[in-house]
Amino acid sequence: MDNFLIQVTGKKRVALYSPRDAPYLYLSGTKSEVLNVDNPDLDKYPLFVKARCYECNLEAGDVLFIPALWFHNVIAEEFGVGVNVFWKNLPSQCYDKTDTYGNKDPTAASRAVQILDRALKTLDELPEEYRDFYARRMVLRIQEKAFSTKLD
Incomplete structure (x- = not known):
């Protein structure tokens, strides 16, 4: 579903990948097997270098729209509270x-x-x-x- 990630306190770094990059993300079900997007194992996941990463940093008060089907990896930079709001568009x-x-x-x-x-x-x-x-x-x-x- 579409999603708003609302950062209430603290900081997060978010890496987003388009659904068109799915062939490079080594999908297992609805998740990517590549867990460390900053330092992926390229021997195991060689196509991952073709995936285009869109990255942003969230701080308290920031809101990020994450469209349905977009893969994302969220890294807490410090302790914080985030709230997700999902909705159905189909x-x-x-x-x-x-x-x-x-x-x-x-x-x-x-x-x-x-x-x-x-x-x-x-x-x-x-x-x-x-x-x-x-x-x-x-x-x-x-x-x-x-x-x-x-x-x-």
Whole structure:
């Protein structure tokens, strides 16, 4: 969900990454495996250098708008209190009704990921050369249908 991060006291540094940088963030579920964005393990996460970081510093009284789908890493520079205010901007039927805090993907996205997982599992029935070929075809189809611009 969209989010306002309100810094009441103390200081925080926030690193933000566009949803378009998802291919470089080593996603595991809804989180990045790269926890130390200041000193990432580039042997383990070599594509992370391609992710464009937008960084800001928050002090008491500052408010930061974090759009839905933007990955963020928040580092407390000193003890403080922050408040997050989330809101839903999609029609209510798009959200999981049991998701109080907005941590789950919209229901259609969750279903699509489940379908993709089943399709990939089905490809496991094929020999490696065939599996590779059809998986690449699936990726191309997704890129053609879902992306408005080509990924680098």
